[in-house]
Amino acid sequence: MNRKQLKNKLVQVIMGLDGRVQFSDYVWQDVRLQPEYWSKWLVFIYRLGRINLYYSKPHSVRKKIWRKIYLKLNIKVTEGKLNSHLPASAYIGQGSKFFHPYGVIINSHAYVGGHSVFRHNVTIGNLGQGSQDSPRIEYRASFGSGSTLIGPIHIGHHATTGANAVVTKSFPDYAVIVGVPGKNIRQK
Incomplete structure (x- = not known):
């Protein structure tokens, strides 16, 4: 041994x-x-x-x-x-990085794939009122500071969420999401 x-x-x-x-x-x-x-x-x-x-x-x-x-x-x-609030029951994949980990709030039912990047004040949560439907985010996602992802949504792999974006609907792979409400600005 x-x-x-x-x-x-x-x-x-x-x-x-x-x-x-x-x-x-x-x-x-x-x-x-x-x-x-x-x-x-x-x-x-x-x-x-x-x-x-x-x-x-x-x-x-x-x-x-x-x-x-x-x-x-x-x-x-x-x-x-x-x-910050990062419960052990939330799934955060291996290889994820937290740049400035202040104010990061992740719901206990959320799923975030590996090799994702978090910045400060990121919120990943449910709709409230006893709902357990939380976002499912695939691998290599990037979250800008202050971004918020709420509800039973699915975000594809390699997606980027801009600073202060509020995301309440699902987006495909390689999306670049900005604004309130979040819009995909990536050109095809």
Whole structure:
């Protein structure tokens, strides 16, 4: 067993993981990608919560301990320092980057594909009043600062949402969405 495998095994035992995910691959690769200090913290806390929620052995003491650690970090750093909301139940694909992670609000039922780019004050949410219909955004999407995506919409891969755009309907792949309400300005 080499050093990396031994480290992974040790982390799995400490965290009570069930073996479906490698902590170093799942967490540290994404943390290293982040462009700034607080982005690294945001992604680390999100991935820690996601591992605890989906990959820990159920009903273990370790799961309960790591859940408390996650909740404390989430309250103090993600919500307190960064004024963001990034629940562990939301899906954010591997390789996504958060430039200036302040004020990022993502609904717990949202799906965002991998290698997406977030800027500050991005909101991805539902319509409210108990609705769980949240946006589904494919991989390599880019969100300008202040952009808002609301409701049961589908945004294709490689789509770009401009600054302060409000998106309430679906758009195809490679769309460039700007304005209020959002319009695709990409020429065919």
